[in-house]
Amino acid sequence: MHTRNRRAWVFALGLSAALAGPATGQTSADRSNDMDDVRAAAADYLEGWFTGDAERMKGALRPELVKQIADADGTLQTGGVEELVEMTRRMGQIGTSMPESGTAIRVLDIFETSASVRVDTPEWIDYLHLTRDEDRWRILHVLWDLRSGDSTRSELLQGEPSLHVPGEER
Helix, strand or coil: CCHHHHHHHHHHHHHHHHHHCCCCCCCHHHHHHHHHHHHHHHHHHHHHHHHCCHHHHHHHEEEEEEEEEECCCCCEEEECHHHHHHHHHHHHHCCCCCCCCCCEEEEEEEECCEEEEEEECCCEEEEEEEEEECCEEEEEEEEEEECCCHHHHHHHHCCCCCCECCCCCC
């Protein structure tokens, strides 16, 4: 085989392997289902919050969930499943609803059993990290930030029952 033909053959093999996708046996239909399932878990989180549906929220979360925000000085405030579900329940008691605009769910990446999603609302941005266990995707970690300035941030975070500084007693 001539060098030119050999290069063309190697290039064609490499290109077809790249286009075939990962060698994990996952089909494009599987990847499409993962995209839908990841988006659905993020929607359960977002819509559960705004509608006060604590059970819907809880179903979107892994028991090991950690939700964090950094204060202006970089101090992390951290919460877990129980706090987030309880705050969601309280949102339902005060009668909140989904904003008419300004919300978005963007799946940033999916690889094997891990996914990253950005959730935008008019007041904050959440970065969700999800894992697939058994047959469903659930949220393991949330890193969030407020859209408002630092003065509003400290007012909103002050006394927030779902957040605490690691190492401090609740």
